[in-house]
Amino acid sequence: MIRKILCGSAALGASLFTASAAFALEAAAAAAPTVDKGDTAWMMTSTILVLAMILPGLALFYGGLVRSKNMLSVMTQVGAVAALAMLVWVTWGYSMAFGNDYSGAFIQQFVSNFDKVFLHGVSAATTAATFTKGVAIPEYVFVCFQMTFAAITIALVLGSVVERMKFSAVMVFALVWLTIVYFPIAHMVWASSGKFFKMGALDFAGGTVVHINSGVSALVACIMLGKRIGYPKEIMAPHSLTMTGIGTGLLWVGWFGFNAGSALEANGSASLAMINTFVATASAGLVWMLAERLIGHKGSALGFCSGIIAGLVAVTPAAGNSGPFGAIVLGAVASIICFFAVSKLKPMLGYDDALDTFGIHGVGGMIGAIGTAIVYAPVFGGPGDGSVGIGAQLGVQIAAVATTIVWAAVGTAIAIFLAKALTGLRVSEEVEREGLDLGEHGERAYNY
Amino acid sequence: MKFIIAIIKPFKLDEVREALGALGVAGMTVSEVKGFGRQKGQTEIYRGAEYSTNMLPKVKLEIAASDSLAPQIVETIQQTASTEAIGDGKIFVLDLASATRIRTGETGDTAL
Numbered sequence: 001m002i003r004k005i006l007c008g009s010a011a012l013g014a015s016l017f018t019a020s021a022a023f024a025l026e027a028a029a030a031a032a033p034t035v036d037k038g039d040t041a042w043m044m045t046s047t048i049l050v051l052a053m054i055l056p057g058l059a060l061f062y063g064g065l066v067r068s069k070n071m072l073s074v075m076t077q078v079g080a081v082a083a084l085a086m087l088v089w090v091t092w093g094y095s096m097a098f099g100n101d102y103s104g105a106f107i108q109q110f111v112s113n114f115d116k117v118f119l120h121g122v123s124a125a126t127t128a129a130t131f132t133k134g135v136a137i138p139e140y141v142f143v144c145f146q147m148t149f150a151a152i153t154i155a156l157v158l159g160s161v162v163e164r165m166k167f168s169a170v171m172v173f174a175l176v177w178l179t180i181v182y183f184p185i186a187h188m189v190w191a192s193s194g195k196f197f198k199m200g201a202l203d204f205a206g207g208t209v210v211h212i213n214s215g216v217s218a219l220v221a222c223i224m225l226g227k228r229i230g231y232p233k234e235i236m237a238p239h240s241l242t243m244t245g246i247g248t249g250l251l252w253v254g255w256f257g258f259n260a261g262s263a264l265e266a267n268g269s270a271s272l273a274m275i276n277t278f279v280a281t282a283s284a285g286l287v288w289m290l291a292e293r294l295i296g297h298k299g300s301a302l303g304f305c306s307g308i309i310a311g312l313v314a315v316t317p318a319a320g321n322s323g324p325f326g327a328i329v330l331g332a333v334a335s336i337i338c339f340f341a342v343s344k345l346k347p348m349l350g351y352d353d354a355l356d357t358f359g360i361h362g363v364g365g366m367i368g369a370i371g372t373a374i375v376y377a378p379v380f381g382g383p384g385d386g387s388v389g390i391g392a393q394l395g396v397q398i399a400a401v402a403t404t405i406v407w408a409a410v411g412t413a414i415a416i417f418l419a420k421a422l423t424g425l426r427v428s429e430e431v432e433r434e435g436l437d438l439g440e441h442g443e444r445a446y447n448y
Numbered sequence: 449m450k451f452i453i454a455i456i457k458p459f460k461l462d463e464v465r466e467a468l469g470a471l472g473v474a475g476m477t478v479s480e481v482k483g484f485g486r487q488k489g490q491t492e493i494y495r496g497a498e499y500s501t502n503m504l505p506k507v508k509l510e511i512a513a514s515d516s517l518a519p520q521i522v523e524t525i526q527q528t529a530s531t532e533a534i535g536d537g538k539i540f541v542l543d544l545a546s547a548t549r550i551r552t553g554e555t556g557d558t559a560l
Contacts, residue, residue, distance in 0.1 A: 343496020
């Protein structure tokens with residue numbers, strides 16, 4: 001299922017383009033969709049749940065994984081880029097992703113026009129369409145829900161560049177990246193005129209936009225930025241897996257808003273997304289620990305947390321597009337492949353993706369996006385009607401994934417280049433050794 | 449006077465403290481320390497990244513004692529802290545030149 005946004009403000013269009021009050025009234029009456037209070041309440045709740053994924057969820061998850069001297073820098077970067085994304089979203093992001101279509105058939109696949117900058121034309125009376133004809137939610141709620149998606153995606157990217165990137169560089173990067181990478185891809189996937197939407201790509205809650213996008217961007221960014229001093233020889237063990245565990249729990253809870261909220265209504269589709277968000281995650285958490293045992297390690301707490309995130313990532317595009325048992329298999333497969341990506345592939349290739357954003361979000365996102373084509377099919381218990389064959393759907397999914405990879409990689413390279421030109425990108429060696437908490441923010445996380 | 453430094457396994461601390469209390473030891477200083485000896489360290493693995501730590505956590509006791517009590521203290525610590533396995537720790541005894549109680553200015557054995 002694909003999310004769809006149509007401008008429901010017939011009254012606005014009418015008042016701009018006709019002089020006839022009678023016509024305006026008629027148009028409004030014909031197009032006025034029903035706004036259900038249950039749907040609205042659920043979408044408001046979902047929006048806040050996604051916020052909880054970022055602060056404190058992701059901030060604690062990422063913060064616990066770095067050394068104690070960099071704890072505050074991680075929490076600050078996650079919070080600050082999320083806040084920046086919210087402001088940019090209402091200023092021009094929403095318009096670029098979900099504004100009105102350009103008249104050109106080519107450009108309208110990639111981005112919408114700037115009619116809605118500063119939320120022009122959006123009011124408490126305007127609505128956004130859901131998947132049920134004639135049922136809508138208030139447009140402000142849709143704006144907020146999508147805002148949190150932009151905010152968490154840029155925060156996710158930072159996982160690969162922690163412990164060495166300047167705070168100012170992070171902010172410049174975030175501004176450029178959101179504009180040239182996130183907003184266009186969000187448009188391509190979710191707007192009815194978007195490229196992936198038209199191709200018929202399945203992405204229930206943002207596997208391409210959020211996870212493949214953040215994962216690939218994180219990989220390009222960390223390669224351009226370079227390794228941390230001392231990587232991989234010095235000990236860089238997580239300073240508090242307790243906090244990472246708390247963050248993992250908050251992410252899982254918040255993810256119900258992310259996935260089940262992506263149904264845009266409180267209905268059966270949301271309930272399917274809900275059960276899948278439970279079972280795919282549970283399967284992935286256990287399977288990661290099993291994979292550790294199979295290669296002779298101990299089943300670890302960090303392994304369990306990593307598996308949970310891998311499962312959540314993989315089930316994101318499949319949330320409302322899979323049966324529960326398809327989701328269990330999808331979570332398990334993603335967990336095993338992510339396990340090898342972070343513990344074998346990364347050391348082999350030598351890049352310093354510090355918190356494994358590529359290894360888990362990038363790789364897990366790709367497994368999820370491609371696997372969705374399979375678990376969607378009715379023969380595997382999926383909700384699809386079988387009208388598109390698995391092979392054909394796989395082709396569509398792979399094309400969407402490949403386009404996202406190329407777009408994210410090129411856009412990230414440009415954004416990092418600009419951040420480097422404006423800020424120098426990396427902290428000095430002295431600051432890096434002393435820790436970014438003191439060097440960049442003038443405080444310590446822990447004063448004993 | 450003697451100055452006794454004992455490195456022991458952390459879980460033995462309470463047992464040793466009780467035994468020394470029974471012996472009449474009036475005070476000691478305890479610190480959490482790390483070190484290595486014959487006992488090997490552990491390997492930690494985080495998402496496949498292996499770190500071997502060869503420093504193990506121990507507890508260090510520092511006790512100032514009169515010449516007459518010192519041998520009994522050493523013997524008590526040795527017997528109480530032993531598990532008969534490597535890593536049980538060591539006891540060092542140094543000659544102590546002077547001791548002063550800050551509150552009263554008393555010196556020598558009366559300051560202990």
